[in-house]
Amino acid sequence: MQQVPVSLWTLVAGIVVTAISIWIGQNHTLMPVQASLQAPLVDGFFNVMFTIAIALFLVVEGTIVVFLVKFRRRRGDDTDGLPIEGNVPLEIFWTAIPTVIVLCLGIYSVDVFNQMGGFEPAGHPHSAAHVAHKSGTAIAATLSDISETTVSPTIGIGASPQTLGKPADLVVDVKGIQYAWIFNYPDSGITSGELHIPVGADVQLNLSAQDVIHSFWVPNFRLKQDALPGIPTELRFVATKPGTYPVVCAELCGGYHGSMRTEVIVHTAEEYDSWRTENQIAQQQNLNQVVAVNPADLSTSEFLAPHTHEMGISAATLESLVISH
DSSP states (O other), X not given: OOOXXXXXXXXXXXXXXXXXXXXXXXXXXXXXXXXXXXXXXXXXXXXXXXXXHHHHHHHHHHHHHHHHHHTOXXXXXXXXXXXXXXXXXXXXXXXXXXXXXXXXXXXHHHHHHHHHTTTOOOOOOEEHHHHHHHHTSSTTGGGSOTTOEEOOOOEEEOOXXXXXXXXXXXXXXXXXXXXXXXXXXXXXXXXXXXXXXXXXXXXEEEEEESSXXXXXXXGGGTEEEEEBBTBOEEEEEEBOSOEEEEEEEOSOOSTTGGGOEEEEEEEOHHHHHHHHHHHHHHHHHHHHHHHHSOGGGXXXXXXXXXXXXXXXXXXXXXXXXXXHO
């Protein structure tokens, strides 16, 4: 019986490994639903890396299994193994191939980073006083010092090559605090604990942190950017699918880091206009109520009553707490 050449077995094994790794690398379900224009770029890069990882795993583990079977110790065989000391061609091979792979992945990753806008963060400076004047209310100004000026971000994901030099359709100032995200809309004066954006709009987030480093991460957008105290950063993207997606802080920021979560709600254009109108009216009404009532004329329990009602604390309980203190 003629023995099959090792080279033929190697060729067959290479074809099988390649087919399996490509199929798994392109058909896995490890990533959440894509919901931004940047997501396919990241997923394409991830799929290539995952395909290579599967191939390496099969080659290494397959070789180990074959060697365990082929070169296992036979019963009654007490001889030593062959005195093999190195193999220069093999060492060159397993050094050169990973080097080429890493270089190619590095070039690919730089291209993806550039297409996402990583090389061109370019925000637009504005001050709290400007925001308050533009919105026609003092709501935004009360959230920060009037003299504080937001410096143009120079770090982060900015304009893509297609949008370079063009202003974003929507700019939102995002502040991370322990342990929440606050979203301020300079064009309307709205402040929210959730990020609301229209689908298809070029959105620019100007990120900052009040206390420690936070990280703004939207898994469905495949985007993550640190919010740094004293150093403005930027995140610019386009949402492509209406829906509600989680926003997670991906940087350990304290004892309640795990609860620092909120949502980004992607509306249709009509839904977003409706949401903005409703919130502008609601915040204007709240402002009028604040202006109409002088806090100095209120007792402690009266001043806290609206907030404690939202928290589910009864008036009797509130009164007893005020008296005890």
